[in-house]
Amino acid sequence: MTRKNLFLIVIAFIVGVSVWIFFVNKSLKSTQEVILEQATQPSRRVASVPSPTPAPNTAVKNQLQSEIQNLQQQINQERQRLDSQKQMLEELRVQQSVQPGTTAISSQISGYTSEVQSFLEELGNFQYAEQDINRRAAEALREQSSAAQLARDQIDENIRIQEDLIRQTREEIVYWQGNLFYVNDREARLVELELRLQTQNQQLQGMRDQRLALAAQVLENTRNLQSEKEQALADLANSRTDMQDEIASLRMEINRLQGVQYQARTSQISLRSQINQLQKEFETQTRQIQTLESSMQEKERQLKLLQ
Numbered sequence: 001m002t003r004k005n006l007f008l009i010v011i012a013f014i015v016g017v018s019v020w021i022f023f024v025n026k027s028l029k030s031t032q033e034v035i036l037e038q039a040t041q042p043s044r045r046v047a048s049v050p051s052p053t054p055a056p057n058t059a060v061k062n063q064l065q066s067e068i069q070n071l072q073q074q075i076n077q078e079r080q081r082l083d084s085q086k087q088m089l090e091e092l093r094v095q096q097s098v099q100p101g102t103t104a105i106s107s108q109i110s111g112y113t114s115e116v117q118s119f120l121e122e123l124g125n126f127q128y129a130e131q132d133i134n135r136r137a138a139e140a141l142r143e144q145s146s147a148a149q150l151a152r153d154q155i156d157e158n159i160r161i162q163e164d165l166i167r168q169t170r171e172e173i174v175y176w177q178g179n180l181f182y183v184n185d186r187e188a189r190l191v192e193l194e195l196r197l198q199t200q201n202q203q204l205q206g207m208r209d210q211r212l213a214l215a216a217q218v219l220e221n222t223r224n225l226q227s228e229k230e231q232a233l234a235d236l237a238n239s240r241t242d243m244q245d246e247i248a249s250l251r252m253e254i255n256r257l258q259g260v261q262y263q264a265r266t267s268q269i270s271l272r273s274q275i276n277q278l279q280k281e282f283e284t285q286t287r288q289i290q291t292l293e294s295s296m297q298e299k300e301r302q303l304k305l306l307q
Helices: 003-040 058-098 102-177 183-306
Strands: none
Touching (some): 058 183, 102 183
16 A cells, blocks of 8 residues: 555545534534423423223124124024925935836836747747648548548449449340240249349449449548638637737837836936935035034134123
8 A cells, every 4th residue: 555545544534533523513512402492491291191991892792693693594594495405305215215116027028028938939839730730631631532542442343343243134134035945934034134133223323323422522521621721720820810919919018118117217317316416415505504503603602702
């Protein structure tokens, strides 16, 4: 540090001290003047003002009482709402208890389905029954035709034999008519032969009538067998139609019951959902009332403390 700088620092220090002394002296003079002024003025006695006594906390009490009343009204309203929810919940539970269950409906559907399956199996047997009717009718026709053929063959054989006998008788008649040696015996013989020929012709006609009757009987029997077969097939067809109608009726009933079952299940699900939702609302409402009651009890406790 040079001598010139040292000199400047000393001057600055002296100037700062002089300024400080000037302001201190000025402050002392002002203080003295104030003291002197107060000393020359007559002394005045200041009256003491009592501190205000705090008033009772009426506003807080009124506020608490108002809040308690509001809470009580709110609790009453919420309790009425809770009672309505409880009544509605009980009604829904009663409705759920009396609602028809799906178990009985399922049992009915199962029973009807079994009947339909049984009828379907029987319908499959109708084809075999129809075949059996046709087979039995064909066998009866064959047996009848065979028996008729045997009878016809026998009649034809008898007719052939009878015709041979008639031819022989006619030959004998021709012989005796041309016999001139036995005149006495010829007339008697011719009478006998004429009677025999007449009898043989009657027998032949009877055989021919028998053959015609046999043919007519065979035709009648054939018609009867055909009629019986057609009647049996018609009865079978009617039974099949009745069974098909019964199957259709059962299927319609099954479809109806399935619809009822679906509606019952849907209703049960909806009712169960409503009950669950209402139960949750009931519990929430109960907790809300408990909260309001706790808040009101707290307000009443605060009010008691202020009294």
